[in-house]
Every structure is written in C-alpha cells, then in structure tokens.
Amino acid sequence: MRKASQAAERLYLLANLLYEPDLATCQAAVTEFGLAVAPEEILRAYWQTFVNPVGPRLRPVESLFKPWTTFADCQLPLARQKGWLGGDSAAHLRSLYAALGLEVPPGLAHTPDHLALELTLLGLLLEHGTPEMRATFRSQHLDWLPDLQARAAELDVPAVYQQVLELCARAVAPEE
Amino acid sequence: MSSITRRRFLKTGLTTAALLAAAPVLDMRTWAASQEQARVEVVPTLCNGCSSHCGMLAHVKNGRLWKITGHPDHGRSQGKLCARAHGAAFWLYDPDRLAGPLKREGDHFVPIDWEQALDEIAAKLEAVLAAHGPGAVFFAHNPRATGAFYGTRFMHALGAPTTMTHNASCNTSLILAYQAVFGTTPGADLANSKYIMLIGRNPAEGIQTGYSAALARAIEKGAKLVVVDPRHNASAAIATEWVPIRPGTDLALLLAMMNVMIAENLYDAGFVAEHTVGFEELAAAVREYSPAWAAPITDIPATTIARLARELAAARPNCVVDPGWKGGFGANYANGTETARAVGAINALLGNLNKPGGLTFYGAPKLGKLPADKAPDPPKPTLPRGDGAGIAGEFPLAPTAQGLPHVAARKAREGKLRAGIVRHHNPVRNFPDPEHMMAGMRALDLLVVIDTHMTETARLAHYVLPEPSFLEREEVVEAIPGRKGTVCMRTRVVPKLLENTRTFDEIIVALARRMGVGEYFNFTLDELNSARLQPLGITLEELKARGSIQVETPVVEGMPKLKTPSGKVEFVSERFAKAGFNAVPGWIPPRVMPEPARPNSFRLIHGKQGYHSHTSTANIPYLLQITRDHNAERLWMNAGRAAALGIKDGDLVWVRSSLASRQVRVKVTERLHPEAVYIPSGYGNFSPGLTRANGFGLSMNDLVPFQTEPMSGHAMMMEVVVEVEPAGA
Structure with missing residues (x-):
C-alpha cells in the first residue's frame, strides 16, 4: 500500500510539472528525480515548451496523437485524422470524470485528456483502484507517450522536459 | 519521496467503492457502445469559411460536431457548401487556437486573466482619448453584422469616427462606382x-x-x-x-x-x-x-x-x-x-x-432596431476620420463605411492614429507591403486584436483577446438580399471547447462599461436580436431553431427606384x-506597365482559389493538402515567355519587385497572357502561431508597394511590375 502511495505521489509530481508548475514543484522534482537543473530553469523550460503562444509548442494531449474518432458514422473530414482537440479520448475521459465526480481545473477543461490529468487519474487508480482498472486505463489512454516523446524531440524542446517525458513513460509502464 | 503535498488536478473524494461502481465506464469500449446509439441533432448556423456566411446545418452527436451540410433556406448557399466550409469545421478542434487573453511583455506574450486584460485596455484607451482625442482611435474588422453593430456602436460611444474594413484590398472600387451610377451595388x-x-x-x-x-x-x-x-x-x-x-x-x-x-x-x-x-x-x-x-x-x-x-x-x-x-x-x-x-x-x-x-436590385429584409427610449444610439461622431476616407484633400470619394486600413497604417506611423481594435481581420498580411503595415501597427500606443488565432496582425498587438470559434458563438441577426430575402443568424452549435474565450459582444460590452459608456449597451444580445426580428414577425426562438428563414422582400418589377x-x-x-475626376468614364491607363524591352519583366496578378479564402484558411491542413497535392501555390507563367527565359515547369525562380525578392516554383502554362505572371492569393503566412501555414508559399503583398488609387483610395494590388529569373541565375 505504501509503495502504491509513493508511486502515486510521483505521478502527481510529474503531473504538476506538466501544467503550470511553481518553483516549489520544480524544487521537489529536482530532489525526487535527481534532475540536474536549477528549479528556475525548469520554469523557463516549461514556458518555452508548453506556453509560448506565438510559436510551435508541445501539447501533451492524447487527442492530438490519435485519430479524432473511431466512430464510423462521423463524416467530418477530420474524423480519421490525428492532430485535433476533443477526440474520442477527451470525450471518454470527460464522461469518466463526471461519473466519478472528479473536478477538472478550468485551465484544462478543454483537454480532459491532457497528460497531467491522465497521470493524476492513474495515481488515483493506484491508490483506490484495481490492477485490472489500471491495466485497462494504461492500454487505452497511456499508449501514446512514445509519439509525444518523438514530437518533443522533433520540436527540440529543452532537455529537461525531454527527461520529464521519459520519466512519465517509465511511470506509466505496466506493473510487474 | 518529498513530503510536499502536490496539487491534485482532479479534485475528488474518490473512494474504492466509487471506483468499483464506475468501473464499466472506465473501459472505453463500454463508453463507446453507450455513445453509439445517441441521436444526431441538426443545429442550424452560419459558415465562416469566407465572408459570405452561408447557411450551414451542423450535425452534432454527443456534443461533438459530426457532419456539416448546406442549409436549403439560405439564399447564398441554397443547400450547398463549398470545400472551405468543410475545412472551416476544423477550426473548432484546432490546437492552434488562442486559449486565453495574452499581454505583450517586451518581445513575447504572457497569459493574463480577462479582468486584468479588460481593465488595462480600458485604462490605456482612456489615456489615448485624453491625450489625443477620439480621432486617434480606430476599429477595423471583416464587416459582418456583429462587428458592424458592436464595434461601430462602441466607436460612436467614444466619439471615434474611424471604422474600417478589409474592402480597400477587395472591392472598394465597385462600391464607390456603383454608388455613383446606380446609388447602390447591384x-x-x-x-x-x-x-x-x-x-x-x-x-x-x-x-x-x-x-x-x-x-x-x-x-x-x-x-x-x-x-x-x-x-x-x-x-x-x-x-x-x-x-x-x-x-x-x-x-x-x-x-x-x-x-x-x-x-x-x-x-x-x-x-x-x-x-x-x-x-x-x-x-x-x-x-x-x-x-x-x-x-x-x-x-x-x-x-x-x-x-x-x-x-x-x-x-x-x-x-x-x-x-x-x-x-x-x-x-x-x-x-x-x-x-x-x-x-x-x-x-x-x-x-x-x-x-x-x-x-x-434586390432589397434585404428590413430589420428592426432597439427601442430608442430604452437603448438610444450614441451620437454619430463629428470629428474627421483618421484614415483620409471622405476627407477633402485626401480621399474625398472613398466610401467611409469601408475606410482605408493601409492609409491608416501611414497615419499611425505619422502619430495621427494612436490606438486601434482589430477584430477578425488581418491587415498586416492581407494588405500590400507588410513592412509598412507592421510599422503602422507597431507605432500605435495600443493595439488590441480580437481573433481565434495568432495572426500576423495579432503578433504585433499589445493585447490579444480570444473569441470562441464560429461554431461556439451566437451572433447578431443578419439579413441577406435576394428575390426572396434571407434572415439568418449564427447560433451556438456545441458548448464552448475553450472556456477562457469570450465573444466579441461580451468583450465590447465589458470595455464599454469600464469606460463609462455602458449606457449604450444596456441590453443583451437576445434583446438586440429580438428587436431586429420584430418587424418580420419572426421570434428569436424560431430563428434560433431554423437558422435561416426566407422572407418575402418587396421586388420591384421593371425599373428600380435608384438612390x-x-x-x-x-x-x-x-x-x-x-472632386477633380472625369465626370463620365474615360480612359485611365494602369499606373505601371511591364517593360517590353526586358524579357523578364511581367505584371504580377493574383486571384482566389476555390478551396481557400485568401490567407485565412491556409492553416487548415485539409485545404492546404489540396494545394500540396497539386503544387497549386506555384507562380503561373506563359509557356512562350518561360521558354524564352529558359524556365521549365516546376523550376524555382526569383520574383523581384521594387519592394522585395522572393522565391517560388513556376507552373508553365498556355492559360495566361504573356505579359502577366499569376500567383494564388491564399499563401505566405509568416506567423509562427499558424503552425501549418507559416512559411508556406508566397504572398503577392510581399512584392506590392503601399499605394493608393486616387478615387477610392484602394490598395491597387495589381499595380506592380516584377522581374522573374531562374533561381541561382
């Protein structure tokens, strides 16, 4: 139980690094994961990677990395394309959060399949769920991280966030 | 593990029991099966793929856009939609959309909240008004009912006379000319x-x-x-x-x-x-x-x-x-x-x-107005306009309903215009000479851009305010002329995907209240729309349900009454x-001509493609792929002229004008007059915020200098001679 709780805490910390981290979060991450950068540098890297409104930025959102929908009756031209918000994964997770009574922060309301939320949900499943639930969630919603890492490399995002994504990939790996 | 308690993004009192109860929903396959049977709703609205605002039917399933079709009762679309409409649907789910208000700090933007943004904009507008008067403030937009009503009313409330549209890069000539000949545009x-x-x-x-x-x-x-x-x-x-x-x-x-x-x-x-x-x-x-x-x-x-x-x-x-x-x-x-x-x-x-x-000479359905006793109109400004339109000694004949944004850029550079609000309009990219246009925008003390994307103009703003996409917002009722007129409106098709966006009317009302002119905005959008519909005997509920309704308009058989x-x-x-021009039409030569003695001298002309609306749709990959599949961004050149210059189909060439030099590939064709080269007008975006269009293709505006036609003041966008030569020659 203690081990699960610790793993969940690590997931929550990684989630915090992926959405509006503060200096304390960055400091905690440096300590916990042995990141070889100053916390202030992580804040700068976060802005450059995820925020910069005038340039290409990394969007750690599942919908963007999967076909928008698998429903055959959708006739939008984007239906089978990748790269669009609000896809099946977003719609599913929005329903799931509602069913579980989970409240999403306003800034992430349009991306219920943001990696920060998915890591948090996995943490909750570690604390309260069953191995079967976690296996299902991993296989259906956390199978896109290699694509996210490839996109991060393509955009040449700061090394610390490439490292954070690698930590995320390891943290969501199937349980032994 | 650090003892620091991190934020939990999913606020919860979650228990194992609750999780077990919800276990079926956790499985996406179970969820998908539950979604499959949902009913598809058909919600009428108006397209935004170009300025025509065709009637559109949005098919929505489980709160998600599922398909679009043409609205049969809209006079312009008549049940059909073009490729641009199907492309425009992508905007709703576009990750390039602006997600919240931004403020310029030095050479970059920082996110801020709405209250701060609106407070600061209002204070800065007040400062410009106090220092320079309302003649130094402008509003510019792509002219449709919502911008025309709220934007112009706001300017009038401030006493500001200068409202402008994109038309000086489009059809200002026609508007002026037909006004003179017929009293209206037929x-x-x-x-x-x-x-x-x-x-x-x-x-x-x-x-x-x-x-x-x-x-x-x-x-x-x-x-x-x-x-x-x-x-x-x-x-x-x-x-x-x-x-x-x-x-x-x-x-x-x-x-x-x-x-x-x-x-x-x-x-x-x-x-x-x-x-x-x-x-x-x-x-x-x-x-x-x-x-x-x-x-x-x-x-x-x-x-x-x-x-x-x-x-x-x-x-x-x-x-x-x-x-x-x-x-x-x-x-x-x-x-x-x-x-x-x-x-x-x-x-x-x-x-x-x-x-x-x-x-x-069809009329449009006659719309009503808000009751004057409850919502009086602000007085029309009496100051001279800031862009020279309608001004003696400048452009006395230029239509003041359209104005001259390219001249406004010069006035801003001269310090005569000091603040502007630009909505759904990208003058920096879509008027000639981007350096001139950018210098004008940069010279302003305050530039506010209201848009859905980080356009070339938005990049220069002090504040960027995001609107919901056209499928997420309700707008002002429109009236379309025709043998049978159409009354129609944009409705909200799906819930707002990006919560932190606000509609133009919300933004203007919030600014007006902060600036002490809220008395002119003491009504809701519903109340305004109801008042507009009142003379037609159509209720707002009915129009929201039907989207477009054809109404009988008085049709004059035979000679129309001209104004x-x-x-x-x-x-x-x-x-x-x-005004010093010909009383009756007479010959006026073009301003510039290619030099016959120079084998590489051409006039650069441009035109629209059926699958793009100038540069506004180039960031839609569905439409951009059509361009890529056909290499349709190429410069057309007459086959005989190309042969004489040793240029083959697909070759890269330099195109040089007095303003700039650009490279582009060539389409060699018999389908063009020998003295012209032709470029489609939909490309050449240079905003990194438009991640797919940025850097793709060439815009004629890079090569055309800032200039004005004497009569209407328009931008004379084909008055440019270029020299073309093989790249590397």
Missing part, C-alpha cells in the same frame, strides 16, 4: 441570362455556392459565357469563349464596346431616354474609344471587340456584364473605379436593370467632377 441574375460577360470575376473559384450554381444553370440553358481575364481561370473552363485581355486594360475594352453600341445604335434608346442622365456626355466621351483604338491597348483584335459589343447588344436586355467583386478591378488597378463605372454604364446601355438575366441624386442611372457624376 447583383446579377445569371441563371436567366442569355449572354454573360465576366470581367475578372470567377464564380468557379471565388465561390458563393448559389452564385456558382446560377452560372451553371445559365450554361445548361444555353447561355453564352464570355470570360474576359488575362488568365484562363476555372470559370473560363466552362465558358463559350475566353478573351485573354492584357491585365489592367478592361476599361479600354468597355469604352470601346460602348463606342460600338452607341455608334451603331445598338443600345436600348428607350431605356436610356427614360431612365438615365448624361447619355450625351457619355456618347461624346466614348467617341474617341473605337475598337481600333482599344485593340493595341487591350491586346484584343478590334474585330473581336466589335463582335462582343454586337453580341451583347443582340441579347439585350437578357444579358449582363457581371458587376464583379475583387476580380479584375475591385481593388487592383489605378483605373479600378473608372472600370466599375464603365461596367455600370454599359449595363445601362443594355437596359438590363431588373430584367431577367440582367442586373438585379442617385437624379433618381436615374447617372452616366455623368457631378460628385466625381467636383
């Missing part, structure tokens, strides 16, 4: 025409689906279609005859055709006698413009010019010289306004006003004469 009844002459207009690519369908119906019924264009465009592909005119000389063709019609008594003398003024002056003016005179100017044989005039006249009154849009003369040449006046005049000689197949000073068609314009 349409054309293509579907019932026996003989159609399109001069630069291209309904097959500059698409309004209803208009394109009308052209097709006319051809099916046996109409003769003559396309006068330096380029064999997509409309020419279905034409009876393509007349490859020298660019910039449409006016000479029209003057010579009028010369033939008058000299040979082919015009409608009865109509002219009864319904026009100034015929004698026109006849005298065109006497010198014989087909033999026009032939070397237009590069069209004199016999062809005379034949076209005779054919047109033989088909009168069921024939039309299309009034055009941007095409050949809307905002392109030094003689653009004069050309449009000549188009008006030749149609009057044909006596085709309100005749089947001729010019149409010219004489109430008749005016071949002669006292207003033009007073």
